[in-house]
Amino acid sequence: MPPQYPQRIGNWWLGDCLGSGYSGAIFKATNIYTHEVVALKLQELDHECPTNRYERGFYPSLQGGEGMPTLYASGVEAGFDFLAISLLGSSLDSLYRKIGRNIMDLRSVCCIAMQVISRLEFMHSRGILHRDIQLGNCVIGLPPDEKKIYMIDFGFSKRYIDPRTGMHIEESNKKRDFIGNYWFTSVKVHCKGKIPTRRDDMEALALMLIHLLTPGGLSWTRNGVPKTDAAHNRLKREKLAAKSEDLCRGLPDVFEEFLRYCRRLKFAERPDYEEWRERFMDLAVNSGYPEDDVFVWPPQAEPSVHVTPTKPPHSGNLQRLEGILKDLAELKLTEPRQVLGVRANAINVPNAQKAARPKKAKATDPGDASVIVISTDGENDTAPKAAAVRLTKAEQLTELTSMAQDATDNVMLARVVRQFAEVLETSKSKSLTKEGFAFLDALYKQLADPSVYVVPMRTSRTRSGTQQEAAPNEADARRAKMDKLFSLRRDVGTAKSNRMLAKMASEFGVCIDKSRGRTITKDAVGFLYGLADRLRVMP
Numbered sequence: 001m002p003p004q005y006p007q008r009i010g011n012w013w014l015g016d017c018l019g020s021g022y023s024g025a026i027f028k029a030t031n032i033y034t035h036e037v038v039a040l041k042l043q044e045l046d047h048e049c050p051t052n053r054y055e056r057g058f059y060p061s062l063q064g065g066e067g068m069p070t071l072y073a074s075g076v077e078a079g080f081d082f083l084a085i086s087l088l089g090s091s092l093d094s095l096y097r098k099i100g101r102n103i104m105d106l107r108s109v110c111c112i113a114m115q116v117i118s119r120l121e122f123m124h125s126r127g128i129l130h131r132d133i134q135l136g137n138c139v140i141g142l143p144p145d146e147k148k149i150y151m152i153d154f155g156f157s158k159r160y161i162d163p164r165t166g167m168h169i170e171e172s173n174k175k176r177d178f179i180g181n182y183w184f185t186s187v188k189v190h191c192k193g194k195i196p197t198r199r200d201d202m203e204a205l206a207l208m209l210i211h212l213l214t215p216g217g218l219s220w221t222r223n224g225v226p227k228t229d230a231a232h233n234r235l236k237r238e239k240l241a242a243k244s245e246d247l248c249r250g251l252p253d254v255f256e257e258f259l260r261y262c263r264r265l266k267f268a269e270r271p272d273y274e275e276w277r278e279r280f281m282d283l284a285v286n287s288g289y290p291e292d293d294v295f296v297w298p299p300q301a302e303p304s305v306h307v308t309p310t311k312p313p314h315s316g317n318l319q320r321l322e323g324i325l326k327d328l329a330e331l332k333l334t335e336p337r338q339v340l341g342v343r344a345n346a347i348n349v350p351n352a353q354k355a356a357r358p359k360k361a362k363a364t365d366p367g368d369a370s371v372i373v374i375s376t377d378g379e380n381d382t383a384p385k386a387a388a389v390r391l392t393k394a395e396q397l398t399e400l401t402s403m404a405q406d407a408t409d410n411v412m413l414a415r416v417v418r419q420f421a422e423v424l425e426t427s428k429s430k431s432l433t434k435e436g437f438a439f440l441d442a443l444y445k446q447l448a449d450p451s452v453y454v455v456p457m458r459t460s461r462t463r464s465g466t467q468q469e470a471a472p473n474e475a476d477a478r479r480a481k482m483d484k485l486f487s488l489r490r491d492v493g494t495a496k497s498n499r500m501l502a503k504m505a506s507e508f509g510v511c512i513d514k515s516r517g518r519t520i521t522k523d524a525v526g527f528l529y530g531l532a533d534r535l536r537v538m539p
């Protein structure tokens with residue numbers, strides 16, 4: 001028998017029911033004094049699974065985070081445990097159902113990925129796991145916040161950082177009861193009884209994204225909620241047996257890589273939120289969508305490609321490559337090339353075609369770092385621009401890495417470093433990605449000695465996110481990073497040799513890599529500009 005809900009709780013008059021389930025119901029409600037409208041979540045006090053009580057405990061820690069509902073009041077009244085929270089819009093589940101359980105469009109899925117990664121990053125930064133990532137628990141806001149995704153339902157949430165000690169919870173092999181949802185809870189938690197940590201929230205997100213792009217959804221979701229233990233066990237077996245490559249067949253690679261990454265994370269490892277936000281942003285941009293994470297619903301029918309008018313309206317990767325090759329073919333290279341630095345065992349001079357790799361001029365639009373010009377001339381370019389193509393940040397950085405590898409004198413290298421700094425400075429995302437680290441590796445190699453192979457500082461994604469830090473150390477680490485970047489920026493102008501600059505570039509890379517978020521700060525950009533200036537005047 002569903003409970004009899006009162007007409008009024010606290011200061012709120014109950015209105016329409018927004019949703020109800022096993023654990024209670026949620027109503028639109030109006031404050032009798034202020035007329036403010038909220039969502040009122042009610043649960044009977046003697047409910048066998050008192051999720052509202054748990055949720056009440058987590059809400060205060062989550063206040064102020066983007067995409068976290070505001071908690072207006074909570075308490076117990078008339079036999080109900082209630083929470084008055086921001087009134088929000090439709091859940092992703094209801095949007096997905098309305099499109100007939102077919103697949104969601106790629107842009108929407110990329111935006112969901114970027115936004116939910118940010119929500120998880122915030123929750124995790126507060127020491128809390130969500131533990132029930134699913135479409136019904138991601139809701140869009142009401143206008144003017146309808147492009148923002150909110151996380152709701154913290155009834156299953158759990159602290160993974162002990163608030164008294166600041167330490168991460170311990171791993172244990174003791175079997176535990178399953179808490180989560182059938183569809184998206186990670187394999188380790190759902191099928192192997194492991195203790196959930198940050199990695200499991202991330203895996204649940206990965207499965208949810210794959211579900212949205214799979215016609216009919218993930219196979220184990222197709223028979224509905226299991227009603228018996230036998231059916232549940234069958235579902236678990238199916239989930240356990242499903243290989244990442246099978247789940248992601250036909251999808252862009254990033255989905256399989258994301259799922260694999262989440263499954264490889266160690267128990268206490270911090271997920272690399274920035275990296276994956278960036279990867280989904282790159283996927284969206286490469287597919288011709290705008291460089292942002294706003295969730296536009298209903299989706300636009302066609303990708304809106306922003307290319308300069310010198311290119312055909314839709315230019316995919318292939319066309320971009322063709323353009324670059326054409327520009328390359330038109331280049332005439334006769335000038336003799338200097339060798340970088342003073343070295344006996346100098347760099348192998350690359351073949352003419354490679355040496356002719358076009359240089360990039362500044363971004364044509366400072367607000368859009370991904371529009372760059374491939375030019376046939378040097379810095380004081382007076383020749384007509386060959387072509388303008390849109391490249392993603394990753395592509396630009398990769399291109400700059402090649403240019404750094406090919407640089408044969410300090411002036412040339414200075415120019416490339418300056419462009420690198422410009423890309424980082426103007427890019428929307430402020431984190432140094434693996435392509436950025438690859439550039440630093442190439443720079444280091446050129447400065448230290450281009451004839452020797454240098455072990456990369458960090459070009460492999462498997463080394464990312466190895467911090468297992470507890471919250472209190474973060475402030476110290478951040479301060480140390482700020483101090484280091486400040487001194488690097490201050491001292492770069494006094495470096496006396498390429499080797500000294502190489503050492504600084506290496507310290508710079510290590511410092512950024514160690515920092516949370518690998519954020520490029522003002523001092524970081526300042527250091528790079530300083531390095532470029534120093535190289536330009538270095539004999």
Ligand SMILES: Nc1ncnc2c1ncn2[C@@H]1O[C@H](COP(=O)(O)OP(=O)(O)OP(=O)(O)O)[C@@H](O)[C@H]1O
Binds near residue numbers: 019051
């Ligand atoms: N703040 C809100 N504003 C508008 N609708 C909401 C809000 N919170 C929840 N809903 C709607 O109610 C549904 C159930 O909400 P929620 O998951 O918080 O409750 P629950 O009782 O824990 O549900 P379940 O038992 O299904 O997990 C959501 O899917 C959403 O459609």
